[in-house]
Amino acid sequence: MTKTTETTGYNTRLEEKLSKIFAGGQEKYHEKLKESNKLFVRDRLNLLFDDGDYIEDGRFANVEAGDLPADGVVTAIGKVNGETVCVMANDSTVKAGSWGSRTVEKIIRIQETAEKMQVPMLYLVDSAGARITDQLEMFPNRRGAGRIFHNQVRMSGMVPQVCLLFGPSAAGGAYIPAFCDIVIMVEGNASMYLGSPRMAEKVIGEKVSLEEMGGARMHCTVSGVGDVLVSTEEEAISEARRYMAFFPANFAGKPEVLEAKAKKAGRSLEEIIPENQNAPFDMYELIDQLIDEDSFFDIKKLFAPELITGLARIDGQAVGIIANQPKVKGGVLFGDSADKGAKFINLCDAFSIPLLFLADVPGFMIGTKVERAGIIRHGAKFISAMSAATVPKISVVVRKAYGAGLYAMAGPAFEPDVCIALPTAQIAVMGPEAAVNAVYSNKIEAIEDPKERLAYVQQKHQEYKEEINIYRLASELIVDEIVAPYALRDELSKRLTIYATKDLPLPYRKHPIIPV
Amino acid sequence: MKQLTASMAGTVLNIAVNEGDSVSAGQTVLTLESMKMEIPVEAEFSGKVEKVDVEVGSFVNEGDTLVTLGE
Numbered sequence: 001m002t003k004t005t006e007t008t009g010y011n012t013r014l015e016e017k018l019s020k021i022f023a024g025g026q027e028k029y030h031e032k033l034k035e036s037n038k039l040f041v042r043d044r045l046n047l048l049f050d051d052g053d054y055i056e057d058g059r060f061a062n063v064e065a066g067d068l069p070a071d072g073v074v075t076a077i078g079k080v081n082g083e084t085v086c087v088m089a090n091d092s093t094v095k096a097g098s099w100g101s102r103t104v105e106k107i108i109r110i111q112e113t114a115e116k117m118q119v120p121m122l123y124l125v126d127s128a129g130a131r132i133t134d135q136l137e138m139f140p141n142r143r144g145a146g147r148i149f150h151n152q153v154r155m156s157g158m159v160p161q162v163c164l165l166f167g168p169s170a171a172g173g174a175y176i177p178a179f180c181d182i183v184i185m186v187e188g189n190a191s192m193y194l195g196s197p198r199m200a201e202k203v204i205g206e207k208v209s210l211e212e213m214g215g216a217r218m219h220c221t222v223s224g225v226g227d228v229l230v231s232t233e234e235e236a237i238s239e240a241r242r243y244m245a246f247f248p249a250n251f252a253g254k255p256e257v258l259e260a261k262a263k264k265a266g267r268s269l270e271e272i273i274p275e276n277q278n279a280p281f282d283m284y285e286l287i288d289q290l291i292d293e294d295s296f297f298d299i300k301k302l303f304a305p306e307l308i309t310g311l312a313r314i315d316g317q318a319v320g321i322i323a324n325q326p327k328v329k330g331g332v333l334f335g336d337s338a339d340k341g342a343k344f345i346n347l348c349d350a351f352s353i354p355l356l357f358l359a360d361v362p363g364f365m366i367g368t369k370v371e372r373a374g375i376i377r378h379g380a381k382f383i384s385a386m387s388a389a390t391v392p393k394i395s396v397v398v399r400k401a402y403g404a405g406l407y408a409m410a411g412p413a414f415e416p417d418v419c420i421a422l423p424t425a426q427i428a429v430m431g432p433e434a435a436v437n438a439v440y441s442n443k444i445e446a447i448e449d450p451k452e453r454l455a456y457v458q459q460k461h462q463e464y465k466e467e468i469n470i471y472r473l474a475s476e477l478i479v480d481e482i483v484a485p486y487a488l489r490d491e492l493s494k495r496l497t498i499y500a501t502k503d504l505p506l507p508y509r510k511h512p513i514i515p516v
Numbered sequence: 517m518k519q520l521t522a523s524m525a526g527t528v529l530n531i532a533v534n535e536g537d538s539v540s541a542g543q544t545v546l547t548l549e550s551m552k553m554e555i556p557v558e559a560e561f562s563g564k565v566e567k568v569d570v571e572v573g574s575f576v577n578e579g580d581t582l583v584t585l586g587e
Binding site: 278280326330332367369431 | 523524525550551552553554555556577578
C-alpha cells in the first residue's frame with residue numbers, strides 16, 4: 001500500500017516535470033510565435049514525422065534551471081516516409097532558441113547518433129545564436145559549438161543533411177545551413193547573417209534591413225545560400241518530406257524506385273524546340289515531357305536560373321537533372337550557374353542519384369566583368385564535379401553545345417555512359433556565325449561588294465554547318481546515338497534501368513584538389 | 517519609376533517599344549544579343565515607357581539601364 005503511494009508520487013513528480021518541459025517557454029513567447037505565423041517546435045515535429053511519432057533524448061537538459069525546458073532544443077528520432085531520421089529542432093520560446101552548453105551537447109549527441117545509425121540528419125533551425133553568458137561552456141571547447149560544424153563536415157556525403165530554416169540563424173549558427181546539403185527557407189521569417197543589421201551599423205556604419213541583408217528571398221535569389229523558398233512552415237516541412245523521398249538513408253544505399261507515372265500532357269518536344277538555334281524556349285516545358293508528372297523537385301530555382309537543377313523521376317526512377325535554360329540569359333553559363341551545377345552534381349553523386357544533362361548551351365560567358373569575377377575557376381569547379389561523378393551520367397544534346405559548355409554538360413570526353421543527340425543537336429567549338437567570323441574575318445572584310453560579301457559569308461556558314469552536321473558526328477562515333485525527340489523519354493527510362501548497376505572504382509588517392 | 521537593366525553584357529538587337537507606350541507585365545520591351553543568343557528583356561510590371569536609354573547596336577554591360585518605366 002505504502003509502496004504504491006510512493007510509486008504514484010514518483011510518477012506524479014515525473015509527469016509534472018515532463019508537462020513543463022513539453023510546454024516550452026513562457027506563454028508570451030508562444031503568443032509571439034502565433035503573431036509571426038510560426039509553429040511551436042513540437043508542432044513542427046508532429047508534422048515532420050510519420051504519424052507525429054518520435055522518441056527523444058535529453059528532455060531533462062537543464063531541468064534544474066526551471067525556465068529552460070529541454071535547454072531550448074528538442075533532439076528526436078522518428079520516421080519520415082517510413083525511414084528513420086535524426087532531428088535537432090530549436091525552441092525559440094526558450095531564450096530565443098539560443099545555445100547553452102547543454103543545447104550544444106544535445107545537438108552533438110544527436111549528430112553522433114545519426115552517424116552511428118547511418119541515417120539522415122535534419123536541422124530545424126530557429127535560433128538567436130550563442131548564449132553569451134555561457135560562452136566558456138559552449139563556444140571554444142572541444143565539445144563546444146564548433147564541434148557541431150565539425151560533425152556536419154564529417155558526415156557530409158555520408159548521410160543526407162537537411163536544414164529547414166524557420167527563423168534566424170545568426171553569426172556562427174549560420175554555418176549549420178551552410179554545411180547542409182539543402183536549405184529550405186520560410187519567406188518573411190527565415191534569415192541568415194554573420195552580423196545583425198544592428199551590428200553592421202555599429203561596426204562598419206552600414207544601415208540595412210534584415211530582409212535586405214539576410215532575408216530568405218535574398219539568400220534564395222542573390223547569395224545562393226538558400227535552396228528552396230517557401231511561404232509557410234507547413235510547406236517547408238512537406239517539401240522536406242518530398243525531398244527526402246529521393247534519397248537513400250546513407251551513401252551505401254540506392255534511391256528507391258517508386259511506381260511509374262505518366263508524363264504531364266503537353267506539347268511535344270518537336271513543337272517545343274525552335275528551329276532557330278538562337279531563339280529562346282522554356283526548358284521546363286521540355287523537362288515536363290521527359291519526367292513523371294509532378295515529380296520535379298527544383299533546387300535553387302530562383303538562383304542563377306540560366307541553369308536548372310532538380311530531382312525528378314522517370315518511370316519511378318530517381319534522376320538529378322542539370323539543364324540549360326535558353327529562356328534566361330540565353331542559357332549561357334556564369335560563375336553562379338557553375339557553382340549551382342557543381343553543388344548539385346556533388347549532392348547526386350554522393351547518394352547514387354544518376355545524372356541527366358540536357359544541353360542547350362552557347363558556352364561560358366565572356367567579357368571583362370566575368371573574367372574579373374573568376375569565371376574560369378568557377379567553370380573549373382563545375383567541370384571538375386561533373387568529371388569526378390561516378391554515378392550513371394546521361395548526356396543529351398538538345399540543341400547547341402558549344403565550347404566548354406559541352407564539357408560542363410558531360411560531353412563525350414567526360415565518360416558519360418551515353419551521349420545522345422537529338423536531330424537538332426549542334427556540337428562545336430563555337431556557333432557558325434562566330435566561327436566564320438573568327439576564321440575568315442580578313443577575307444570577309446576584303447570583299448568590297450556587299451552582295452558578294454553576304455554570299456561568301458552564307459557559303460561559309462553552310463560549309464561550317466555541314467562540318468558539324470550531327471550525322472557526321474554520329475558516324476565518327478563522337479555521339480553514341482541520335483534519338484527522335486518523341487522517343488527520348490522511353491530511351492532515358494530504359495537506360496536508367498540498365499545503368500543502375502554501374503560501379504566505378506574511385507582513383508587511388510586521398511582526395512583531388514577541388515577548384516573553388 | 518523603375519529601370520529595366522541588362523541581365524548580361526551584350527548589344528541591343530531591337531527595341532520593341534517607344535517612349536510613351538503602355539506596356540504590360542511580361543511584355544518583351546527589347547531584345548539583346550549576347551553570345552549569339554537572343555535575350556528578350558521583359559517588363560517586370562505594367563506601366564508606361566518613360567525613357568528608352570539605349571539605341572539599336574549599343575553595347576551594354578550587365579546592370580546598365582535599358583528602359584525606364586513609370587507607373
